[in-house]
Amino acid sequence: MHELGIVINIIKQMEDYMKQNNLTKIEKLVLEVGQLSEVYPKYLMDVYPLAVENTLLAKTELVIETAPGIGRCKSCDFVYNLVENDNTCPLCSAKEFSVISGRDFLIKELHAY
Numbered sequence: 001m002h003e004l005g006i007v008i009n010i011i012k013q014m015e016d017y018m019k020q021n022n023l024t025k026i027e028k029l030v031l032e033v034g035q036l037s038e039v040y041p042k043y044l045m046d047v048y049p050l051a052v053e054n055t056l057l058a059k060t061e062l063v064i065e066t067a068p069g070i071g072r073c074k075s076c077d078f079v080y081n082l083v084e085n086d087n088t089c090p091l092c093s094a095k096e097f098s099v100i101s102g103r104d105f106l107i108k109e110l111h112a113y
């Protein structure tokens, strides 16, 4: 489970950011997790409360938004949701595709005071 390492890394980035900008509190942290990113939102949510204990983010609410995994069919160029269609083009049934989006894992926004 690599989610704990990811969360610790994010907390460190946020603490540095807060110090640089003289922020005392971040109300809400929004992460965007691509469906193809191999990061599981549920695990992030599970480890987050423990990871933020005794950090500047102890009172920060974590919100996770999922970005869909989108691909383009290499046979017919149709663009479709890879996860919902089980990596198979719904138009021509080809399984060859190139990923357009959904691999990213990023800090989307934060609400600071």
Ligand SMILES: [Zn+2]
Pocket: 073, 074, 075, 076, 077, 078, 089, 090, 091, 092, 093, 094
């Ligand atoms: Zn196709």
